[in-house]
Amino acid sequence: MEYAHDDVRHVAETLFARIDKLENPRDILRAKEIGELYARLRTLNDDQKATFGAEVNSLKQALRKEVSGRTSVADEVRAIDVTAPMDVNCSVPNFLSHEAGSEHPITKEIALITDIFAAMGFTVEESRELDDQYHMFETLNFPKGHPARDDYDTFTTVQTDADGEGFVAPAHTSTMQNRILKKYKANLEANEAIAAIVPDRVFRNEDLDARHEHTFYQIEGVYVAKEVTAGMLVATLQEFLQAYYQKELDVRMNPYYFPFTEPSFEFALSCPFCEKAGCKVCGHEGWIELLGCGLIHPNVLKAAEIDPTVYTGFAFGCGIDRLVMMKHGIEDIRLFHSAKLEFLRQFA
Numbered sequence: 001m002e003y004a005h006d007d008v009r010h011v012a013e014t015l016f017a018r019i020d021k022l023e024n025p026r027d028i029l030r031a032k033e034i035g036e037l038y039a040r041l042r043t044l045n046d047d048q049k050a051t052f053g054a055e056v057n058s059l060k061q062a063l064r065k066e067v068s069g070r071t072s073v074a075d076e077v078r079a080i081d082v083t084a085p086m087d088v089n090c091s092v093p094n095f096l097s098h099e100a101g102s103e104h105p106i107t108k109e110i111a112l113i114t115d116i117f118a119a120m121g122f123t124v125e126e127s128r129e130l131d132d133q134y135h136m137f138e139t140l141n142f143p144k145g146h147p148a149r150d151d152y153d154t155f156t157t158v159q160t161d162a163d164g165e166g167f168v169a170p171a172h173t174s175t176m177q178n179r180i181l182k183k184y185k186a187n188l189e190a191n192e193a194i195a196a197i198v199p200d201r202v203f204r205n206e207d208l209d210a211r212h213e214h215t216f217y218q219i220e221g222v223y224v225a226k227e228v229t230a231g232m233l234v235a236t237l238q239e240f241l242q243a244y245y246q247k248e249l250d251v252r253m254n255p256y257y258f259p260f261t262e263p264s265f266e267f268a269l270s271c272p273f274c275e276k277a278g279c280k281v282c283g284h285e286g287w288i289e290l291l292g293c294g295l296i297h298p299n300v301l302k303a304a305e306i307d308p309t310v311y312t313g314f315a316f317g318c319g320i321d322r323l324v325m326m327k328h329g330i331e332d333i334r335l336f337h338s339a340k341l342e343f344l345r346q347f348a
């Protein structure tokens with residue numbers, strides 16, 4: 001049989017013209033003309049096979065590219081019938097290919113945030129997804145029955161620990177403060193600071209809306225050395241936020257209350273969008289309340305056997321979702337866990 005270069009071109013023209021008429025553009029990949037070209041391939045001699053084969057393959061590739069430009073990734077995935085009887089010989093289902101996936105925006109931003117703090121000398125620790133009430137409350141100067149425990153309403157297990165208390169899904173990353181202080185206490189003896197951050201997941205029993213999720217992310221910061229001041233806390237946070245938003249920003253601190261810091265502050269940032277003029281993002285305030293912070297309470301240092309008459313420190317806890325929402329103008333926090341591809345692919 002003849003080597004038929006023109007035939008491939010002819011088939012290409014026919015198929016590209018046909019795509020528009022198909023309800024599912026993907027069907028073009030199963031067109032009978034392609035089968036015929038492959039059938040012809042088998043009749044050719046080796047030399048002709050190589051050239052002709054390459055042409056047919058590149059036609060298929062061009063068609064695939066055209067199809068994927070026209071279909072959304074979600075269309076390519078066929079639903080799996082989970083009720084069907086199990087067939088051990090079934091083919092692998094058509095999952096999203098790994099190239100179609102991308103890092104979650106929160107994962108990306110955590111990497112960025114971590115880099116900024118690492119450059120300032122902070123080490124990174126992970127939190128836990130289940131913790132005990134000792135770390136959630138006692139080590140943080142919330143004795144049993146302390147009313148401020150109610151501000152951290154979270155999920156509790158029925159199973160109890162040695163103290164007879166249920167385990168909790170941590171409502172803040174501050175649960176790691178005591179562990180960090182103990183782990184890095186030797187730094188102080190070597191005349192170095194304890195400097196660590198904990199970017200991780202936290203949980204609260206919330207009524208869900210555009211600004212509240214039951215599962216979200218926080219970044220905790222802990223810094224202890226000799227003669228640490230609130231000025232150092234402000235400078236660290238300002239430095240971080242300016243690096244994160246790539247902008248000069250004003251900060252504002254209001255007195256607040258946390259059992260584990262004294263004094264405690266609520267920290268606001270001049271709105272990076274309107275620069276204090278007032279806009280939708282900041283609710284026309286010009287300022288955005290961003291995080292809680294303060295100087296570490298002496299009882300918290302004592303719980304880790306650090307002498308508060310020698311050492312002082314600061315701590316802060318900041319909602320990561322909020323930072324990211326502000327950075328990208330995301331209006332609903334629930335999008336992060338929605339698994340909506342249209343949302344996630346904007347950050348690919």
Ligand code: PHE
Nearest residue numbers: 172174292293294315316317
């Ligand atoms: N853990 C506090 C919260 O989530 C924030 C905080 C952290 C405040 C560290 C002070 C110091 O509400």
